[in-house]
Amino acid sequence: MKRTKSINLDRMRKVADRFRVKPIALGISAATLVLSCSSGRGVNEGEIFADLAACKAQYPQLAQECENAYQQALRVAEESGPKYASRSDCEIDFGARQCMNYRHGGNDWFMPAMAGFLFAQLLDSDRHYRAVPLYTSYSSHSPYYYRWSTVDGYSYGNYRYGRVKVHRDTFKPKPKVTKTIKRGGFGSRVAAKSKWGGSGGSKWGSKGSGSRSGWGG
């Protein structure tokens, strides 16, 4: 056969077919999947610390692991943490005196201070210790008011230290975020050529909710 053997037609459908009855077995297997995940290897425990000293005090035998993990959390905060053009914008979301100026490689912006970090041993083959930055807000307008949040807005409950269950997406790489200076630097030539200049009207808007949408009040 010289053609594709099978295609996942559900993936290709763009309109939900209201009359199509989904096989009941799908629902069952999905439910089983959720159960086995929550009780299985996908989840482990981690511990929230305020700073490096707290980690070392709790685990003197893991001082080096604390150090490495903490540095890693700082890096994630730099690359993927919330960033604002002005101190006041940042303080609206995180509260007074919670934000700092950050200049690096041509960047000049304001970021909330890392309020703590989540330290956990991954259940992968290397059993590495890892960490991600956590933030909290002192602004009563924020959904993260006295609550922990990761860079992508996942909440680890109330602002207190100690052991928590690690959400499985927490240690996945996060999109890097930067302050956009300007847009429209691509696409100018196309406007001058006929083919792309035509009508058509696309309604596939894709702005959607971004990773930043959860910070405001």
Place this chain on the structure above:
Amino acid sequence: MQRIKCRERENWRSLADEYGFKFHTMYGEPYWCEDAYYQFTLRQIEDDIEDPSAELQQMCLAAVERVVNDEVLLSRFRIPEDYWDFVNDSWLRGDKSLYSRFDLAYTGKGPAKLLENNADTPTSLYETGFWQWLWLEDKINANQWNENVDQFNLLQEKLIDQFRDMRKFQEDIVLHFSCCKDTEEDRGTVQYLEDCASEAGIKTKFVYIEDIGLGEGGFFTDLDDEVIEWAFKLYPWEFMLREEFSLFLEEADVNWIEPAWKSILSNKALLPLLWEMFPGHKNLLPAYFDDDERVNSLEHYVKKPIFAREGANVSIVQNGQVIHHSEGPYGEEGFIVQAYSPLAIFDGDKHALIGSWIVDDEPAGISVREDSNLITQDLSRYLPHIILG
């Protein structure tokens, strides 16, 4: 190779709605047509199209190798000098290509001839990989045809495989998809590739070309200010290398699909170079830069801009007379000349052009477009094909 009339599926328009195929009718004219199909024999497909396409692809890769190492050729290919290293680096790194489409003149007899290589922003992908596939499935499921009827169309399978392969090097990185605003056809094509990437387990996000931002630190960003690290762009390199943000291409360090070295293959200057490197090859037509005096040896030829899309700014010349000319906005970078090769003609005026798809350097399937004109343009019609016998 035959053109055979047949009955349309009664429900195809509602199926098109269901699957989001919005551009089956364009500019008020039918684009997808299933009141006829093209039929090939297995021998025609394998010997005349598939094997030559594999060979042409290798010849093209050899041409890239030659151009990136030759400043005279880089100039002739109109690659801006500031980007020679950028293009060469993408080639030396082995940045992976996703897909290309060769346009072939083929009449069912004799060797197929390469007209051009759409190596950077080929479209008619969804129609080929999915929609004509579904057409045949429906015909077989409705018992109109038996299982002996086949189609040369591994396109979707191979696209997903290639995405899966690329994903190994981009673990957990979001793949941004991008095309220009206000074109349903391009947006549909990009949506199709997003679907294929999702099927391969890749996280995807969309941003219009015009909305791409320049972020602090020299990154490109999407509308959520997220840094673009890996991107598919349905936007030609010859534009990208000449626009305001070109200056930041190097620093932004995006892993692009198609990679920058494809700017050499999507370029009509490839045609004279191939003819010089592989003179007399059965699947090539004599081709020269238009300032080459050997142009005078051609009685019947086609003059094409080095950069152009959808058959724009093409002239057909016979015995010194321009017998056909298409308008368009291209041509400022110069022209090449290629010997004329007739397309297959059916039912009097239907000129059929074969698109031969390449994924992962291997032939992946074909598409057939037909036009009442000598030059296939963006008002051409798409017809499905089958293999039988």
